[in-house]
Amino acid sequence: MMLEKTGENIWIYNGPKVQFYGVPFPTRMTVILLNNKKLWIHSPEKMNPQLKLEIDQLGEVGYLVSPNKLHHLFVEEWIAAYPQAKNYATKGLIKKRSDIKFDKALSDIAENDWKGEIEQLIFKGSLVMEEAVFFYKASKTIILTDLIENFTAETLTGWQRRLAKFAGILAPNGKAPIDYRASFFMGKQQARESLAVMQSWDVENVIMSHGECVFGEGKAFLERAFSWV
Ligand SMILES: [Fe+2]
Numbered sequence: 001m002m003l004e005k006t007g008e009n010i011w012i013y014n015g016p017k018v019q020f021y022g023v024p025f026p027t028r029m030t031v032i033l034l035n036n037k038k039l040w041i042h043s044p045e046k047m048n049p050q051l052k053l054e055i056d057q058l059g060e061v062g063y064l065v066s067p068n069k070l071h072h073l074f075v076e077e078w079i080a081a082y083p084q085a086k087n088y089a090t091k092g093l094i095k096k097r098s099d100i101k102f103d104k105a106l107s108d109i110a111e112n113d114w115k116g117e118i119e120q121l122i123f124k125g126s127l128v129m130e131e132a133v134f135f136y137k138a139s140k141t142i143i144l145t146d147l148i149e150n151f152t153a154e155t156l157t158g159w160q161r162r163l164a165k166f167a168g169i170l171a172p173n174g175k176a177p178i179d180y181r182a183s184f185f186m187g188k189q190q191a192r193e194s195l196a197v198m199q200s201w202d203v204e205n206v207i208m209s210h211g212e213c214v215f216g217e218g219k220a221f222l223e224r225a226f227s228w229v
Pocket of ligand 1: 071
């Protein structure tokens with residue numbers, strides 16, 4: 001199985017590693033089966049026949065979610081495979097990829113398509129990138145993209161480990177990478193307001209796009225990871 005179940009009606013898929021500054025970057029997609037029997041796909045990964053088969057066995061792909069302007073590489077493959085799916089992205093990505101037909105910009109208000117099941121907010125304050133953050137209530141799971149990266153030391157060589165530690169993204173002390181954090185220098189207050197909303201959620205588990213997920217005591221992990229805010 002490529003999809004890994006992490007709770008009732010929620011799965012992750014660990015996609016192929018991509019090279020970034022010579023460091024192997026693990027990537028991850030998250031899938032939720034909503035009450036309407038449609039699948040909600042966060043940060044779609046590169047498609048392959050086995051993955052598609054497993055997805056199709058779970059249900060109908062209803063919603064594609066591109067959570068920030070860096071996570072768009074494979075969404076076109078998914079639009080081609082599932083043209084009926086509604087395609088959501090952040091405003092920044094819609095502007096950046098005007099060649100892709102997105103249906104709707106994500107906002108601070110949960111979309112009607114998943115209202116009541118998944119909470120959402122736009123994490124604000126960065127000069128370079130806004131990220132849509134989601135909270136799947138049924139399994140108390142927050143889904144982050146680049147706001148926390150949490151690399152496993154064992155998967156890295158010596159210098160890569162030192163680089164990851166310097167960037168602040170070495171597990172279990174992962175957080176937003178140093179350059180992303182630096183981009184909040186004018187917007188700490190906005191970031192604090194976004195964080196306050198996240199803190200109001202009953203978070204137990206943390207899924208992120210890059211690195212080790214955290215299952216259990218997610219709230220304490222979030223506090224540590226966002227202490228820079
Ligand atoms: Fe990323």
